[in-house]
Amino acid sequence: KQEVTQIPAALSVPEGENLVLNCSFTDSAIYNLQWFRQDPGKGLTSLLLIQSSQREQTSGRLNASLDKSSGRSTLYIAASQPGDSATYLCAVRPEFTKFYFGSGTKLNVKP
């Protein structure tokens, strides 16, 4: 069974800092991996989707990388802002089956 771990569980940084969030998974046979953010009490917002054949995806200040062989993905946030404060979740999808979610990293960016 696929297990997804996100470290750290919580992170507090000053505004402007670059940061990296980590996601690891136990089974490298994945179809794709998706990063989301969730604001308190709300649904999830898709940030980036990386297909198994890709190494990275970029959107604005966000860059996600994927290393299937080591079972790791990272989400890099450049020049963090208070508006980036949220919980970040990664989800791994094995071949056409359900998504497995990590427990998330709660990010607080201090002004």
Next chain:
Amino acid sequence: KAGVTQTPRYLIKTRGQQVTLSCSPISGHRSVSWYQQTPGQGLQFLFEYFSETQRNKGNFPGRFSGRQFSNSRSEMNVSTLELGDSALYLCASSLDSGDVQYFGPGTRLTVT
């Protein structure tokens, strides 16, 4: 283009009752997935429907069921509610399985 909508947004039910939640996907999306989110268990997959057929199912008891209509709208039903069913229920739609998932705002269910 309108996003994923879920109704109702909040619901309070009593143990033993049943509840039906509704999800309208983004226009053109044929895959709808349901998730349960709780502080203790995190996000857990319930089931996925594609073109009115259940394609995948998570590890939940038979009290949890769903269906999808020809217009891709989906409903989720929970019978004989238990206190532990209190959670945020999220619906997500995508063009097809494996594509980017777009989530609705969720339905907050409280069972007393």
